[in-house]
Amino acid sequence: MVSDAEPVDHQIAVVGAGPAGLTAALLLRSQGFDVTLVGPRPAGDPRTTALLTGSVNVLAAAGAWSRAEDHAAPMRTMRIVDATDRLVRSPEAAFQAGEIGLEAFGFNIENDALNRALIETAEAADLPWIEAPVESAETAGGRIVMSAGGKRVSALLAVAADGARSFMREAVGIGTRSWTYPQQALVTIFGHTLSHNDTSTEFHTRSGPFTVVPLQGRRSSLVWVVHPDEAPWLERMTDGELAREIEIRTHRLLGRVTVEATRGLLPLSGMVARKLADERVALVGEAAHRFPPIGAQGLNLGFRDIAGLAEVLVQARDRGADPGSDATLSAYARRRRADVESRTLAVDLLNRSLLSDFVPVSAARGIGLFAATAIGPLRRFVMREGLAPAIGAPRLVRGLPL
Numbered sequence: 001m002v003s004d005a006e007p008v009d010h011q012i013a014v015v016g017a018g019p020a021g022l023t024a025a026l027l028l029r030s031q032g033f034d035v036t037l038v039g040p041r042p043a044g045d046p047r048t049t050a051l052l053t054g055s056v057n058v059l060a061a062a063g064a065w066s067r068a069e070d071h072a073a074p075m076r077t078m079r080i081v082d083a084t085d086r087l088v089r090s091p092e093a094a095f096q097a098g099e100i101g102l103e104a105f106g107f108n109i110e111n112d113a114l115n116r117a118l119i120e121t122a123e124a125a126d127l128p129w130i131e132a133p134v135e136s137a138e139t140a141g142g143r144i145v146m147s148a149g150g151k152r153v154s155a156l157l158a159v160a161a162d163g164a165r166s167f168m169r170e171a172v173g174i175g176t177r178s179w180t181y182p183q184q185a186l187v188t189i190f191g192h193t194l195s196h197n198d199t200s201t202e203f204h205t206r207s208g209p210f211t212v213v214p215l216q217g218r219r220s221s222l223v224w225v226v227h228p229d230e231a232p233w234l235e236r237m238t239d240g241e242l243a244r245e246i247e248i249r250t251h252r253l254l255g256r257v258t259v260e261a262t263r264g265l266l267p268l269s270g271m272v273a274r275k276l277a278d279e280r281v282a283l284v285g286e287a288a289h290r291f292p293p294i295g296a297q298g299l300n301l302g303f304r305d306i307a308g309l310a311e312v313l314v315q316a317r318d319r320g321a322d323p324g325s326d327a328t329l330s331a332y333a334r335r336r337r338a339d340v341e342s343r344t345l346a347v348d349l350l351n352r353s354l355l356s357d358f359v360p361v362s363a364a365r366g367i368g369l370f371a372a373t374a375i376g377p378l379r380r381f382v383m384r385e386g387l388a389p390a391i392g393a394p395r396l397v398r399g400l401p402l
């Protein structure tokens, strides 16, 4: 329903009310910008997210961490186990948060619980919110005008947080580079009789990673990446059969398993936008990039986009500059490009190395993990890089004020 009513003016419209959009809107509002959120309430989401420390800092700055914290479980140890059965295997690598002076690497939370905490924060802050999808968007007279749910909104800047199939990205003609993997991910939540000891374990198998991440209590989330040929077998399994399979694959480290939640089976793909901003639109989260669920990178990278954007916008405001001008958008794209490109490449290379039967690739992975496990300073560097790139990370990610 496109309306011809007079548009309501705001400085910034955040489009998309998933975790990235809700966080962006709250954070920018907390920095004193006049913000409206546009997008339907998030639907049920079977995923869980391992939030690294930098993301917790961003959620705290947005005012939402105190509500999310009660539903999140700390990850104090991260273990990587090579279960590929290949000729050249990587030794097991276990990283302790204490080794780099942290209490925990991060916190695992169900996406539904995270979204609930963000929505409660938005309601407590009286964040203006049009709960409908954007149906049209066009730039005119130094503003971007959008229609949604029979209303019109005009802004100097639109922050596109409307997911991998971003309407806003397409509306301003930003293309993407996309690729697919011969993989699907089974996601579920399960209870277990033994404690997980706050340990997240990633078993690297021939078809992809089998990752178990602690939730609160004796519960964990599973992301099991499989070849599409295995998908029908997984779909047919009863909950009891799936539970037994998890017990075997986790080497019974967690005792007896009971599958709790509905399962999701998701095809895996990668995508990166050819530009991070254009025509008064800045892309954040999955509107800008998407890659397979390895090493807890997706939403964490999205939170770094949001923190980087907030930093650039505050600097622009201090100079009296327009938040949606070409100069401000170029500054945002420069600020984020290296992090987005390097994370996309790193996750893609790791994923492809897991898929490859070519010995030198396995050997390189083996030697790489071995070096990282054995050598102290290198190991600490790998751990820090996995959390967030320390060099040049946005101030809010590092826990510093803007």
Ligand SMILES: Cc1cc2nc3c(=O)[nH]c(=O)nc-3n(C[C@H](O)[C@H](O)[C@H](O)COP(=O)(O)OP(=O)(O)OC[C@H]3O[C@@H](n4cnc5c(N)ncnc54)[C@H](O)[C@@H]3O)c2cc1C
Pocket: 015, 016, 017, 018, 019, 020, 021, 038, 039, 040, 041, 042, 043, 047, 048, 049, 050, 051, 132, 133, 134, 135, 161, 162, 163, 164, 166, 167, 168, 185, 187, 223, 266, 284, 285, 286, 287, 293, 296, 297, 298, 299, 300, 301, 302
């Ligand atoms: C199996 C799996 C496990 C994962 N685990 C992790 C992890 O441990 N750590 C991590 O960091 N990341 C993880 N990720 C990635 C993470 O889940 C995503 O990066 C994140 O959920 C994306 O959030 P988003 O807000 O950018 O997009 P979305 O969650 O897709 O939200 C987009 C929102 O935009 C809305 N929208 C769409 N079109 C419009 C429109 N026209 N107008 C307005 N609104 C619109 C949608 O309704 C939706 O609410 C995982 C992903 C998968 C698949």
